Amino acid sequence: MTFNQPVLAAGSASVRDAGGALIASAETSIAGNTVVVTLAAIAGSQRVTVAVNGVSGANGSINPQVSLGLLVGDAGNSRAVTAADIAAIKASLGLPVNSVLRARHDLNADGEITAADVSAARARSGVALP
């Protein structure tokens, strides 16, 4: 989460599912105007809300939250895993994971784009965010 002024403090973070149930806590750290929230492993194919308690700056404190969809294999960010995602991952086979785009192709997060990533995308073909 990036703000328009330096962040002086940030409290703990929580992750809730679409129904509002707490599903995880998360660590926060500060880097200039940004609060970095590091999420633990969370089941995919769902929408979650990440909230941070007590983000403070020179003008006071707020409790920001963001909603995001988690869908492993949706390399193109279309909110569904399609043939285009599988083709994009196949096109990245063997290439270095050196960008956000390529990180989206490394589905098993082992630092390489391999046939295992293509297989993982194929296994999720047709899955869409609710």
Ligand SMILES: [Ca+2]
């Ligand atoms: Ca991989």
